[in-house]
Amino acid sequence: MQFYELQIAGLTRRLPLCRVNDELQIAAFVMFGDVEVTVKGAEELLRLAPEFDVLITNEAKGIPLAYEMARAAGKPYCVARKGKKLYMPDSISVDVKSMTTMSMQTLIISSDEAAVLNGKRVLLVDDVISTGDSLAALERLVEMSGGVIAGRTAVLSEGGANKRDDIICLGRLPLFGNDGRALS
Secondary structure: OOEEEEEEOOEEEEEEEEEOOOOOEEEOOOOOOOHHHHHHHHHHHHHHOOOOOEEEEEOOOOHHHHHHHHHHHOOOEEEEEOOOOOOOOOEEEEEEOOOOOOOOEEEEEEHHHHHHHOOOEEEEEEEEEOOOHHHHHHHHHHHHOOOEEEEEEEEEEEHHHHHOOOEEEEEEEOOEOOOOOEOO
């Protein structure tokens, strides 16, 4: 297995390269269970973030980061779920296909969460932004709820997101060919 060494928020991590298709690999950045990266990443993103009233992330890898940012900032957060739950009889949904998911997904927020977003400055939070498709789905949910996008944050960007100047991130990941060489 090949690896990519990442320096992020003063920490070093070794990320395994994972095959996306016959021509492409990505460095797998998984925050689950890495409390140190989650806390440091949240601190750094909050330091760089614009003023906001509430955070939103999508299920699942952004949840620990959004929680830590919300806790540290003393602000509420919402989670766009990947499936409708029994406690969400009234909901808003959008469809999305992300780089790391093989099929189309639906992101859903409850009417209660939509009410929390309504009229508020909303900070979008994710662990890694690649194509921007999941980010665009979150934007649509916020707009459908009557919220205003305050900013877009991620610990890392990769691929096409590396070229965007509207995303606040702590680092940039290259994409890799199947020989392990960085493409970008």
